């Protein structure tokens with residue numbers, strides 16, 4: 080598989096009143112053609128900002144400080160606004176978390192869906208509408224032609240997300256970025272949306288970046304997974320390797336199986352205690368150390384780099400941690416009694 | 419208040435109702451609002467009278483009948499006559515013109531100023547935004563009537579002097595009509611008082627719409643900025659603006675009458691309800707109908723605009739469309 084999207088050392092920060100918020104701190108990853116990459120992490124760890132940085136859809140306070148976003152070798156960060164607009168929607172489609180507010184309440188679905196087709200594909204209005212009707216049926220909305228004349232308020236949340244998916248896929252992008260597309264939906268609808276995206280992906284060969292903080296979705300859809308914390312990638316692995324052999328304490332924590340070294344009884348926690356840091360300074364320590372049961376002295380003095388893990392089952396398994404947690408886990412069990 | 423109806427949905431969440439157009443939809447809601455519909459009638463009448471008033475009046479608004487000064491209402495003079503024997507009914511009809519002119523012109527001026535300042539603030543942000551916010555705060559912190567008096571005291575004399583100079587220079591009769599000075603001062607004062615409201619509203623609208631998800635989604639689809647402005651930002655800002663303008667029109671007419679008490683109003687000979695009220699107030703114990711006519715008209719129009727504004731607010735409120 081050839082590399083479609085190659086992100087190198089991406090850094091994005093926000094100017095705030097008292098300085099900066101370091102939202103994305105040197106993120107690098109690759110996405111292969113037709114692959115699905117899941118991005119997981121708690122709220123505020125920089126998932127959305129990373130993805131918005133790729134096509135520079137950031138709020139005014141944000142600036143991309145360094146990095147490259149190579150789409151088929153071309154750096155998107157160097158494009159002018161006009162070229163970038165061709166990429167947005169044309170090469171990279173996006174869907175967002177809240178389908179209820181993602182459609183313009185003033186324009187009917189047909190006109191809204193037709194616009195990108197007219198703009199990117201040079202279709203006439205009637206061609207674009209005909210195509211939009213097909214697209215609606217493709218995403219599981221029957222009677223597409225009639226529904227084109229309806230307005231967003233006549234659609235439920237799940238239906239709106241289907242419309243958003245149809246729109247973002249309408250110009251056959253090479254990459255579809257889905258930023259927590261199911262978070263705002265009912266559980267049953269969530270599953271339907273996941274299935275829909277899988278189906279479209281398999282049919283069209285689009286590469287997908289799927290942002291979520293729900294690991295259970297990841298197993299079903301992703302080929303590779305990136306785990307983010309405090310604006311860093313802390314672990315990256317093929318999906319099986321990640322679930323079978325997680326190497327970063329934070330990943331373990333997300334899976335709900337973090338042993339408590341501090342606790343007397345050594346009971347297992349289902350959530351990670353504490354909350355992510357503020358990101359107001361670039362840390363010269365491991366940003367996870369205040370919450371990490373494995374933390375050693377070194378964690379408080381040096382920030383670990385993302386490096387290939389020892390004894391990896393797969394060459395692409397990387398983690399940013401000073402400790403080999405497989406060894407500590409054994410010691411932790413032994414230590415639990417003595418504390 | 420209309421009750422918000424919950425549309426039934428099937429498994430796919432397809433709304434049963436087949437409403438197709440938001441504007442039609444809003445119009446239907448407005449038409450269903452009794453108070454708003456009642457309010458529209460006097461407003462339509464007001465505009466009708468403002469346009470055709472001079473053809474409807476039984477008497478010229480200036481015609482003085484010294485034999486019938488301060489006459490009580492009769493079949494000849496429906497609402498009586500004033501001190502100079504002028505027909506009150508005719509003057510009220512003619513006054514509608516002043517009210518509408520004052521309302522429309524001052525609202526138009528303040529809306530244009532507000533649109534420019536508000537958009538600049540909302541779009542450029544930073545220093546410009548701070549400056550506009552500061553200006554609106556300053557203006558709004560000053561009592562409206564005080565502001566009007568200050569404008570009148572400081573500008574009326576120089577303006578009139580300038581008009582006189584222009585007359586002497588050009589011999590153009592236009593510059594002898596002090597009426598224009600009055601109108602400029604009234605419009606100016608009203609616009610000065612009202613623009614900050616519009617500016618803040620538009621600024622807020624732009625800020626909030628710009629951060630809405632559908633704008634982000636449209637940008638993510640590569641839509642050009644101009645398209646996003648005309649198709650996404652402006653239509654979504656219209657509802658609150660229409661409501662504000664409706665309320666503002668009524669508000670301007672009331673303010674104009676308040677100004678009249680302070681001598682900042684439209685001076686005679688143009689009839690203005692405000693001026694008639696303030697004149698009538700001097701004799702309200704002996705000749706209450708002098709006050710009653712214009713006061714009742716003013717009250718009806720104010721209430722009508724308020725009801726219409728309320729109805730528009732309910733009909734156009736985008737929050738009700740969201741869900």
Ligand SMILES: Nc1ncnc2c1ncn2[C@@H]1O[C@H](COP(=O)(O)OP(=O)(O)OP(=O)(O)O)[C@@H](O)[C@H]1O
Pocket residue numbers: 093095100101102120121122123124125126127128129138140292357358
């Ligand atoms: N406009 C902004 N101004 C300042 N800081 C911001 C702004 N937007 C985001 N941030 C900061 O950037 C960091 C990353 O935010 P981001 O939205 O990428 O998180 P996320 O991982 O997508 O979280 P979620 O799961 O809640 O969507 C957060 O710590 C947040 O505080």
Ligand code: SF4
Pocket residue numbers: 327328329365366367368369371372373374375378383399400401402
């Ligand atoms: S580097 Fe240290 S603190 Fe950071 S995750 Fe690893 S063990 Fe925990």
Ligand SMILES: [Mg+2]
Pocket residue numbers: 126127128258259
């Ligand atoms: Mg996010």
